[in-house]
Amino acid sequence: MTHFPPLEGFLAGRLEAALRKPAAQQPEWPDPRRARDAVAALSRAGPIVLPDETARLAGRLAAVARGEAFLLQGGDCAETFAGNTEAHQRGNLRTLDRMAAVLADRAGLPVVKIARMAGQYAKPRSQAVDALGLPVYRGDMINSAESTLVARTPAPERMLRAHACAVETMGLVRDFRRGGTDGDETYVSHEALLLDYERSQLWADTSGPEPRVSSGLGHFLWIGERTRQLDGAHLAFAELLSNPIGVKIGPATTPEQAVEYVRRLDPHGEPGRVTLVSRxxxxxVRDVLPPIVEKVTASGSQVIWQCDPMHGNTYLSANGYKTRRLHRMVDEITGFFEVHRQLGTHPGGIHVEVTGDDVTECLSRVPAVAEEDLPNRYETACDPRLNARQAMGLACSVAELVAAART
Incomplete structure (x- = not known):
């Protein structure tokens, strides 16, 4: 079995220095020894992804950064152990494939597909406890959604189960694309949130302009809106990775912060190494994004500009469900394209939460899903997802925007 030899010397020192920085959104393990044992066991497990796959993705993302391709990233808000079934995962992959086919056909650009899959088991949360006073659910990798103190107590052994599920899922992803060309390859991604998990499977990578580490846990990793602190452990960890990296940037992001993210994550000016995901x-979007794009572009960096139209448009419905309106998502993407058209830059992709399941979690006119329909099939573990029909409607709208941007 492929394993991860311990990092030594310079890289090991840099990794430990990064992980000593303040780290937001981390669980408090009741027994640190059990956590160390779980990390050690993970380091002996097989990888989920391989370096040559990640290198292929890096090459394709360079094409996106140059304006020669479009990036489609999507999948579940949060994977769950119960939802790790072949039917569910294949449904999500089919939805992503169909969205990509519409984009490629109508927009006339190659589409790079990255699934939120094979590792998206941890979630950042806005509060430490819920309305019952229990520790908040942080994703199946950390604790259970069941409303008891025992279930909500973080258990580090859950990282091992998450890894085993991710290995199964990656096997399914490869099987789904078997017989296809590299152009049809689907890559996997997750938010690099739980640092005990992320540190467990790292290769020394000396193939680039400086020594880095390559993660065996996912092809593409991103740093979330709640963990992008410039003095924090997540950004310092991401600096060490040779994997392509995303950073979610919300409306409070300043142009200067955005430039600093790019400077630290892409010091050698590698096209497509960094994806800035505006939410x-x-x-x-039409007011906040332009100065950020202008300042980053003036720095000379070739980043990928990607739009997450979901997280900035979430609200609580009158009947108590967290939801999103499809027309607002389309409006945010439209504004994203307008900004890039005005500035002469490439609107490089979208990042969406979608499922192939026939859920009723987001509101839309076609198919008709109203607030009173939300309880019918509201199944997400965290945030609301577009169902397959809604996802295809969004893809058609985006395809028209991509086509118009190329004229």
């Missing part, structure tokens, strides 16, 4: 909200 501004439909009412703010």
């Amino acid at each position: 501004m909200g439909h009412s703010r």
Whole structure:
């Protein structure tokens, strides 16, 4: 079995220095020894992804950064152990494939597909406890959604189960694409949130301009809006990775911060190494995004500009469900394209939460899903997802925007 030899010397020192920095959104393990044992066991397990796959993705993302391709990233908000079934995962992959086919056909650009899959088991949360006073659910990798103190107590052994599920899922992803060409390859991604998990499977990578580490846990990793602190452990960890990296940037992001993210994560000017994922909200994207794009572009960096139209448009419905309106998502993407058209830059992709399951979690006119329909099939473990029909409607709208941007 392939394993991960311990990092030595310079890289080991840099990794430990990074992980000593303040780290937001980490669980408090009741027994640190059990956590260390779990990390050690993970380091002996087989990888989920391989370095040559990650290198292929890096090459394809360079094409996106140059304006020669479009990036489609999507899948579950949060994977769950119960939802790790072949039917569910294949449904999600089919939805991503169909969205990509519409984009490629109507927009006339190759599409790079990255699934939120094979590792998206941890979630950042806005509060430490829920309305019952229990520790908040942080994703199946950390604790259970069941509303008891025992279930909500973080258990580090859950990292091992998450890894085993991710290995199964990656096997399914490879099987789904078997017989296809490299152009059809689907890559996997997750938020690099739980640092005990992320540190467990790292290769020394000396193939680039400086020694880095390559993660065996996912092809593409991103740093979330709640963990992008410039003095924090997550960004310092991401600096060490040779994997392509995303950073979610919300409306509070300043142009200077955005430039600093790029400077630290892409010091050698590698096209497509960094993806800046704007999640501004439909009412703010046209005002907040332009100075960020201008400042980063003036720095000379070739980043990928990607739009997350979901997180800035989330609200609580009158009947108590967290939801999103499809037309607001389309409006945010439209504003994202307008900004890039005005500035002469490439609107490189979208990052969405979608499922092939026939859920009723987001509101839309076609198919008709109203607030009173939300309880029918509201199944997400965290945030609301587009169902397959809604996802295809969004893809058609985006395809028209991509086509118009190329004229």
